[in-house]
Amino acid sequence: MTGQHNDQDRAQGQVQTQESTLAPVADEGAELSPLHHVESIPEAGKDGDVFFARTKSFTRRQRAIPQNLERTMEKHADSYVVPVRRSVGWTTVAADFRIDPVELFGREAPLTIEIGPGTGEQVVAAAKRWPERDFLAFEVYQPGIAKLVSRAVAEGVTNVRVVEADAQQALPIVLPDACVDEVWTFFPDPWRKARHRKRRLVSEDFALEVSRLLVDGGVWRVATDWDDYAWQMRDVIEACPLLENPHEGERPDPNDPEGERGGFAPRFEGRIVTHFETRGHDAGRVAHDVVGVRLPRGEAQPSDVSE
Numbered sequence: 012m013t014g015q016h017n018d019q020d021r022a023q024g025q026v027q028t029q030e031s032t033l034a035p036v037a038d039e040g041a042e043l044s045p046l047h048h049v050e051s052i053p054e055a056g057k058d059g060d061v062f063f064a065r066t067k068s069f070t071r072r073q074r075a076i077p078q079n080l081e082r083t084m085e086k087h088a089d090s091y092v093v094p095v096r097r098s099v100g101w102t103t104v105a106a107d108f109r110i111d112p113v114e115l116f117g118r119e120a121p122l123t124i125e126i127g128p129g130t131g132e133q134v135v136a137a138a139k140r141w142p143e144r145d146f147l148a149f150e151v152y153q154p155g156i157a158k159l160v161s162r163a164v165a166e167g168v169t170n171v172r173v174v175e176a177d178a179q180q181a182l183p184i185v186l187p188d189a190c191v192d193e194v195w196t197f198f199p200d201p202w203r204k205a206r207h208r209k210r211r212l213v214s215e216d217f218a219l220e221v222s223r224l225l226v227d228g229g230v231w232r233v234a235t236d237w238d239d240y241a242w243q244m245r246d247v248i249e250a251c252p253l254l255e256n257p258h259e260g261e262r263p264d265p266n267d268p269e270g271e272r273g274g275f276a277p278r279f280e281g282r283i284v285t286h287f288e289t290r291g292h293d294a295g296r297v298a299h300d301v302v303g304v305r306l307p308r309g310e311a312q313p314s315d316v317s318e
Contacts, residue, residue: 076154076157080154080158080161083157083161083164084157091172092160092172092175093110093147093173095108095174095176102177103176103181104176104180104184109184109187110147112145112186112190115172116145118145120143120170121143121192122147122192122193123137123145123194124148124149124191124194124224125137125146125149125195126149126196126199127149127196127198127199128159129152129155129159129287131158131163131173133283134146134159134195135166135168139168140281142168142170144170144192145170145172146172147171147173148171148172148173148174149173149177149178149181150174151175151176151177160173179220182220183223188223189225189226189308191225193225195232195233195282196213196234197232197282198234198236198285198291199213208243211240211243213243217247218248218251218303219251222305227305228305228307229304229305230302230303230304231248231254231303231304232301232302233302234282234300234301235299236291236296236297236299238266238299241299241301242268242269244299245274245299248301248302249274252306253306254303254305254306255304255306256302256303256304258277258301258302259273261275262274263275274301275300275301276300276301278298279300
């Protein structure tokens with residue numbers, strides 16, 4: 012973080028003890044996550060058990076937060092950051108923690124989830140463009156969360172919330188079936204080394220979880236500027252028995268090992284050009300979009316798929 016001493020003690024004092032209005036009381040020893048940054052420390056439970064994060068990509072990443080963002084968080088975090096109940100691990104949620112989107116936003120509205128919003132460029136722009144929709148982001152990078160909140164305040168949007176948690180661990184717990192209209196996974200960590208590709212978020216198992224969350228006809232939008240990840244995203248969506256690729260066979264890429272197979276969507280007109288994408292473009296990388304549409308529930312599905 013900043014090299015300051017006693018950060019761990021300070022973090023302990025920042026832990027919220029009040030009851031969450033969004034979840035029942037968790038097991039004894041569970042805590043609410045602090046809303047501000049703390050030093051990254053071994054994530055131990057009350058009995059000394061240690062939580063090992065799924066990957067280093069999804070442990071709490073620390074950098075000093077500038078004082079202006081600290082002030083913004085102190086003033087506005089309660090309006091944008093969802094207090095999360097945890098048993099062990101700062102990037103996990105307790106097994107009994109739930110989010111009711113209607114209660115969270117105070118209204119019934121179409122819900123979009125963005126996984127890994129970074130500094131919030133995309134989700135805040137979307138929230139401003141579509142004030143009739145609600146947006147829930149999952150992020151583990153605290154400076155990014157602070158910048159997201161700062162953007163939301165500056166743009167005057169009130170229809171965005173952020174959860175500090177690893178989405179892959181949290182989503183199966185916190186949200187009910189068929190409650191989300193769209194899921195966005197834009198430019199997830201590509202895990203470039205071949206031995207690390209098993210850590211990629213877009214996978215067969217995660218496709219089933221996204222399918223569980225989506226309403227019938229709901230849309231999973233994914234994008235990457237790493238070619239081999241684009242082929243994998245296309246393959247995952249087309250292999251999922253609960254999703255349909257409406258652009259199957261379209262826009263073949265000459266770099267694709269499968270030649271004319273295609274399966275790529277036109278650029279989603281709601282996906283802005285972020286600073287992150289610009290850096291990839293400057294490095295010579297081309298973004299690919301892939302779309303999966305949730306098939307109607309009740310249609311015949313393979314026997315090994317449970318809904």
